[in-house]
């Protein structure tokens with residue numbers, strides 16, 4: 001009896017949390033279907049015209065493509081760097097492991113506006129501010145701890161004897177790394193990589209500082225489009241974002257779920 | 266094909282060469298002597314087991330032989346060459362790890378093929394060789410299974426195949442059977458022996474299971490506290506332990522303290538106990554005698570014991586039923602209350618004696634070993 005009422009309480013709490021967390025998403029997605037010219041919830045009527053509008057809006061389209069490019073650059077930079085750093089952190093007894101852990105926390109303790117301005121100064125000095133790739137590199141730098149943690153926790157769970165086993169099989173250092181270590185931490189790499197991609201897609205503050213009219217990314221473009229009122233087309237763009245994030249989660253589940261299936265435990 | 270390998274090996278074995286030699290090997294982990302001045306030799310093609318309790322330095326010794334750790338003193342050679350002459354992947358050593366360390370992202374066949382690929386075997390021969398070794402460990406047809414789709418015993422077999430497939434000079438086994446249940450473990454022990462005989466590969470096995478050591482080995486090293494206590498063939502080790510530790514670690518022994526007599530026996534109080542001294546003891550030195558539970562005869566009266574060099578009376582203080590046999594704990598007043606643990610096989614009358622009964626104990630002189638207690 002107690003177990004039953006406890007279960008009911010437990011599930012009530014779970015659903016309450018889910019509801020609270022998803023309220024903004026539900027409102028923005030709902031509002032994107034409204035027929036009114038102003039954002040409203042619950043939506044008045046049902047229309048897809050705002051989606052048609054954003055699909056035809058060249059500025060949004062181009063910003064979206066730029067965001068994809070930025071996220072891809074971020075991914076290309078952060079995956080190898082984050083993987084190696086994550087492995088180093090968990091595999092070797094580094095002398096300054098503690099100091100490195102604290103350093104990795106820095107991006108969260110220094111306000112983004114601070115690191116954004118810092119990077120603006122550096123990239124300005126190097127005269128690369130007008131192009132897209134520095135934005136991707138900057139986002140890789142500020143979000144790097146996520147992939148490092150993801151990889152190092154995956155590496156921590158890896159049986160250390162696997163690498164010794166590989167070497168007794170005749171694998172040299174590089175072969176051991178490539179055929180045994182990397183596949184072993186693949187779940188961490190995939191999780192970290194997707195996280196980096198999604199974070200780069202939606203990052204706003206640093207992107208705002210590092211982009212100009214020629215290089216605006218989607219979140220910055222959305223911000224620029226907000227005038228005195230928020231029109232439903234912005235809700236439609238946001239809904240597209242939500243769908244991308246859901247896709248990423250689905251992909252993660254498929255890939256990492258698959259990886260866990262491949263692992264013996 | 267396997268027979269060919271076996272034939273080759275037995276041919277090269279005929280004059281026994283030394284495969285592994287350790288001389289005065291010590292491993293000092295900052296004050297902790299995990300291995301302390303260990304010296305031994307292992308002949309080619311033989312199966313050696315390192316036996317010892319937890320923390321006795323078995324794994325450390327094995328890892329030094331594998332070259333994963335460098336000893337702080339002494340030298341280890343394999344086929345005459347120092348182990349650390351080459352990095353681990355250039356040595357010809359197959360290893361089965363305690364937790365197996367199979368590659369989880371590969372199939373059984375890919376695991377077995379991995380050493381062949383890494384060691385640049387002819388790619389056209391790899392598949393055939395993998396099949397041959399999967400057959401050897403009785404896993405023919407299981408090659409495409411993922412590691413997590415195999416049972417514990419099957420995973421064990423994959424690990425053995427992976428360690429043997431490139432025909433290493435030396436096979437190292439670090440308690441690979443510890444995690445298995447008793448039945449499967451006993452089955453795999455015999456399997457190890459069969460495969461080792463078939464291939465003739467020099468093998469070093471580590472275990473804390475005395476039964477496993479006796480069943481599978483040609484030769485056993487007993488370790489305790491980082492020191493080698495004794496190296497001998499199984500029967501000799503069991504029959505003629507050199508010190509109380511070995512006597513107590515293999516089988517179930519009872520101990521009695523006393524002083525040495527001039528004629529090589531032991532005196533406890535007024536009583537002279539006949540036994541076999543492990544050393545020449547000066548009369549009057551303190552000694553410790555040990556006798557195995559199955560070497561003591563038990564009967565209701567002295568007459569019923571039959572021929573024994575030594576006969577004593579005692580009182581049953583405990584009885585323990587162990588299935589195929591009964592164990593009695595018997596207290597002997599004449600030996601200042603020393604207790605003896607005695608196995609009694611008597612299929613018809615389990616529970617022949619009861620707590621409090623007076624019984625007669627008997628043994629033969631050669632079965633009671635007299636040691637120096639300091640060893």
Ligand SMILES: Nc1ncnc2c1ncn2[C@@H]1O[C@H](COP(=O)(O)OP(=O)(O)OP(=O)(O)O)[C@@H](O)[C@H]1O
Pocket residue numbers: 294297298299317318319320321322323324325326473
């Ligand atoms: N890397 C290390 N640093 C410090 N001490 C160590 C290290 N490795 C082992 N030791 C110590 O050396 C001793 C022997 O350890 P070892 O692992 O060789 O024992 P073992 O005989 O294999 O025991 P088990 O049967 O439990 O596996 C232990 O006291 C252990 O604590």
Ligand SMILES: [Mg+2]
Pocket residue numbers: 323324325
């Ligand atoms: Mg061990």
